[in-house]
Amino acid sequence: MxxxxxxxxxxxxxxxxxxxxxxxxxxxxxxxxxxxxxxxxxxxxxxxxxxxxxxxxxxxxxxxxxxxxxxxxxxxxxxxxxxxxxxxxxxxxxxxxxxxxxxxxxxxxxxxxxxxxxxxxxxxxxxxxxxxxxxxxxxxxxSPERDFTLVLQKQNRSTRLQCIARGVYPKPELTLEHDSVPFVRQQQRVWRSDGPLFDAESTATLHVNGEYCRPRRITCRLQLPQAGYAAMKKELIYVDGQQNCRNGSSASTSSTILFLALLTITFYSSKTAFL
The missing domain is CATH 2.60.40.10 (Immunoglobulins)
Known part of the structure; x- marks a missing residue:
């Protein structure tokens, strides 16, 4: 070099x-x-x-x-x-x-x-x-919900359910449940309402076949997955009408008591005849 x-x-x-x-x-x-x-x-x-x-x-x-x-x-x-x-x-x-x-x-x-x-x-x-x-x-x-409602409209053998959440962000998920189980058939929609905010609605119908007096727990669950936020509304309803269910329960109880009374009388009558 x-x-x-x-x-x-x-x-x-x-x-x-x-x-x-x-x-x-x-x-x-x-x-x-x-x-x-x-x-x-x-x-x-x-x-x-x-x-x-x-x-x-x-x-x-x-x-x-x-x-x-x-x-x-x-x-x-x-x-x-x-x-x-x-x-x-x-x-x-x-x-x-x-x-x-x-x-x-x-x-x-x-x-x-x-x-x-x-x-x-x-x-x-x-x-x-x-x-x-x-x-x-x-x-x-x-943004959490500005308004959150769960409306139940009772009909003959069914109840129409409507849940609405307004003014939320980001895009929400709104689900109707009965006894903690989501309705298989429910109509859900989400739309922009005010600037970036969303409104959401979910509707479903609860049908009952035969006598059904046990109350149903209806839940509307609002979730904002991106934010880790959740809220819910709950209602307890008797689908057939609470009064009818009470009457049915009373009739069943009365029949049971009458059956026991007749059974007791029969038992004592048999015992007297034997003596």
């Missing part, structure tokens, strides 16, 4: 070392995004979305992005006031501070007005000296 080649190799190594030092000094790294995976809408404590990062400069920009948009819903540079996008306008506690250090005090979002339309993927992005780091995580804001 001649001297010129040695110089070229040395120069390359020098450039690599300088470039490595530059990257080290100007490194940008996001360590963690912290937020609730699932939270109820209008939770009194709100939700805090935090971003833990490392940046070796005070001249950087922090952004929060929502879903697939590159337009930030929140942008902050140290020693300046944050810029809030339309999605979060009026929903943030801007007095919240995640730290006492000027380089990360305004990094977090404290959302005080939670609605289902805030469900989605949040990305923390930090840009410094042409270098960029980002990390994403999803949050689900679920």
């Amino acid at each position: 001649n001297s010129s080649n040695v110089c070229e190799v040395a120069m390359c190594l020098f450039i690599i070392v300088l470039f490595t030092d530059f990257l080290t000094l100007n490194a940008v790294k996001i360590e963690k995004v912290i937020l609730p995976d699932v939270i109820q809408s209008q939770a009194p404590e709100g939700a805090i979305l935090d971003c833990l990062y490392t940046v070796n400069s005070s001249q950087f920009t922090l952004q929060w992005l929502f879903n697939n948009s590159d337009v930030p819903v929140y942008e902050w540079k140290p020693n300046t006031e944050p810029v809030v996008g339309e999605l979060l306008e009026g929903r943030l506690d801007l007095s919240y501070r995640a730290s006492t250090f000027s380089t990360d005090e305004r990094r977090a979002l404290h959302i005080v007005s939670l609605e289902p339309n805030l469900s989605g993927e949040y990305t923390c992005k930090v840009v410094s000296d042409g270098l960029e780091a980002r990390l994403s995580r999803s949050m689900l804001v679920f």
Whole structure:
């Protein structure tokens, strides 16, 4: 290897070392995004979305992005006031501070007005000296039922059941059950009602063949599988009418007593004849 080649190799190594030092000094790294995976809408404590990062400069920009948009819903540079996008306008506690250090005090979002339309993927992005780091995580804001009813309409030998849940999110499952067993034949439908919210309805008919006086337990079960939320309504009914069932029970009891009385008389009559 001649001297010129040695110089070229040395120069390359020098450039690599300088470039490595530059990257080290100007490194940008996001360590963690912290937020609730699932939270109820209008939770009194709100939700805090935090971003833990490392940046070796005070001249950087922090952004929060929502879903697939590159337009930030929140942008902050140290020693300046944050810029809030339309999605979060009026929903943030801007007095919240995640730290006492000027380089990360305004990094977090404290959302005080939670609605289902805030469900989605949040990305923390930090840009410094042409270098960029980002990390994403999803949050689900679920809405429990605003109204939940179970209506029973008794007919001759059947009862029509109707269960309705209104104003829920995300998409619900609504199931009618009798004695903890789902109805095989039930009509279920779900539709959008107000923005992202859903309404749901399930109907079924309970038929009874022959005399049936034992009460039936009717349950309407509402579930939001993605949120791990469940609620239920229960009713106890006599399909044939409670009064008829009571009369039937009384008649059966009377017949049993009469049979026992006749059996006793017969026994004593036989005993007297034997003596």
